Amino acid sequence: MKKREIEELLLQLVNVQSVVNSSGEVAIIDFIENYLRSWEYFQKNPDNIIRVPSVGDALNRPSLLVSVCGQESPDTVVLLGHTDTVEIDDYGPLQDLATRPEELLAALRKGQRDLYPEARKDAESEEYFWGRGTLDMKAGVANELILLKKLSEAQTSFRGRVVALFVCDEEGNSAGMIAAIEALQAWRNATDANIIGVINTDYHTAQYPGDEDYYLFKGTVGKIMPVFYIRTLETHAGDPFAGLDANLVLANLLDEINLNPKYSDSAPDEFSVPPISLKAEDLKEVYSVKTNHEAWTLISVPLFEETPATVMSKMLTAAEIAATKSSDKFTNYQRAYCQQAKIPNPHVLPKFEIITLATLLERASELLGEDKDKMIDRYLRPINHVDSRKQTLHLIRQLEALLPDRRPRIVVGYAPPFYPAISYLDSDSHFYTLVDKGIKSVLTADIAKDYLLDTGKKLKTKTYYPYISDLSYLALPYDERDLQLMADNMPTLGRSYHIPLSLMKELNLPVINLGAYGFDAHKWTERVERDYSFRILPRLLESIVMEILNNR
Incomplete structure (x- = not known):
């Protein structure tokens, strides 16, 4: 495949601005479909391009399922790529150039925005394309399209089929991928295809400062999102020890969990990044001198080998630690204040209770004498249009207020989204052996089983692709106990939040990520390295x- 042809297509793809949750997501799919239909193969086989609507999507954003057939065989390889990007507001005064790589680079070279030293060096070279979507992940999409084109022009050179899924909304809620796997399953059933595995071409980058290696990932990280609701005791600001500030507890909880590597997941020779808060706030809506007694936070927890059950256990422990720290601070600060003021210690803080959301639901159902599912529906139905995370919070607040004992309490549950972790460690598939053989046909392996590039650099293998990706929707390596625990603690699941768990388990496909290389995805300095991404990767x-x- 010609490097320049892929690069020219990349520039065309980037020129179509396709920010997530915008009409540009329709425009990019239109562009790709028109490009495909200009080929002789699809003029003869127009039904091999299927436009897949996103269910219930207000913007009517579609995805594409595209298939190219070789000689007769049921064996099938699936390529996967997302066509949306994150926003462009971070480009500031250069927003209009964010999707015009050549003009953006010219502006950067003129110093219209300051670059950090490494980026300045890259801008002065001819080794990168700059702009939104160049790296994440239109370089991968361009590679897939040119590979499909080559295969469509040489159908006798291979047996079986290559299917490509070009999906919208990956940077949002994965509406495109959820619809696409339904379409893939229907296509597989209709054609009796035997899907060997899935290749995602999403970007990768240096794994640490100074890292010059490239990477193949034989799996993908997962994610689960615990929600913590904190209920304490209100009081007058002039009598602070007569209650407990919820913000104190929230601060201790965040201090315990946020960026703490003790909560990282691990696999052989790999560690996930630590959890990070994505939302944290108190729930006092107006100013008054009454102290705040409610707070909540959402924590993004990466998954390698942990399960919903083991994560819940760790989060309950973290809540216990935060509660103990808060109680100890309350006691110690009150003692110190009373000594200064020469008054007795008047207040004893009630003991915290730490419970799961599932426990809260059971208690509330019993108190109300109402079926649990009917109760949840009754509380959530009027706010079905609200963000599913806020729905979770609303339900917890309403039900916790029913409990007769007004004591400090932390409720721990789960909120959407959920992304399973997938890896070759969960699979005995021959797919991974064939992937290695394919790479060895291009590169040589050294003693450490790394692959050597002709540039002197290495292509290394890791288990988990470190960035959340739509690969997670292609398998579900958890047992029913774990899934039931998650469902019991995620009341929006199957209501406002839909994820096809049974289909994911049925698909059970092995996956890899082998994508373009560059730097600063989701930043205004986003750029893709040309040599690896458009010469070696293809x-x-x-x-x-x-x-x-x-060779099956």
Whole structure:
């Protein structure tokens, strides 16, 4: 495949601004579909392009399922790529150039925005394309399209089929991927296809400062999002020890969990990044001298080998630690104040209760004498249009207020979204052996089983792709106990939040991520390295696909 052809297509793709949750997501799919239909293959086989609508989507954003057939065989390789990008507001006065790589680079070279030293060096070279979506992930989409084009022009060179899923909304709520796997399953059933595995071409970057290696990932990280609701005791600001400030407890909770590597997940020789809060606030809506007695936070927890059950256990422990720290601070500060003021210690703080959301639901159902599911529906139905995270909070607040004992309490549950972790460690699939053979046809392996590039750099193998991706929707390596625990603690699941868990378990597909390389995805300095991404990567992808389909 010609490097320049892929680069020219990349620039065209980037020129189509496709920010998530905008009409641009329709425009980019229109562009790709028109590009595909200009090929002779699809003029003869127009039904091999399927436009897949996102269910209930206000913007009518579609995805595409595209198939190219070789010689007769049920064996199939799936390529996956998302076509949306994050916003462009971070480009500031250069927003109009964010999706015009050549003009953006010219402006940066003129010093219209200050660049940090490494970025300045890259801007002065000819080794990168700059702009929103160049790296994440239109470089990968361009690679997939050119590979499909080459295969469509050489159908006798391979057996079986190559299917590509070009999906919207990956940077949002994965509406495109959720619809696409339904379409993929329907297509598989209709064609009796045997899907060997899935190749995602999302970007990768240096794994630490100074890292110059490239990476193949034989799996993808997952994510689960605990929600913590904190209920304390209100009081007058002039009598602070007569109650307990919820913000004190929230601060201790965040101090315990946020960026704490003791809560990182691990696999052989790999560690996930620590959890990070995505939302944290008190719930006092107006100013008054009454202290705040409610707070909440959402915590993003990466998954490697942890499960919903083990994460819940750790989060309950974290809540206990935060509660103990808060109680100890309350006691110690009150003692110190009373000594200064020469008055007795008048207040004893009631003991905290730490419970799961599932426990709260059971208690409330019993108090109300109402079926649990009917109760949840009654509380959530009037706010079905509200963000599902806020729905979770609303339900917890309403039900916790029913409990007769007004004591400090932390409720721990789950809020959407949920992304399973997938890895070759969960699979005995021959797919991964064929992937390695395909790479060895292009690169040589050293003693450490790394692959050597002709540039002197290495392509290394890791288990978990470290950035949340739509690959998570292609398998579900958890047992029923874990899934039931998650469902019991995520009341929006199956209501306002829909994820096809049974289909994911049925698909059970092995996956890899082998994508373009560059720096600063989601930043205004986003850029993709041209040599690896458009010279080496295309050869690797083609070799892997041909190895899988011709040597089964």
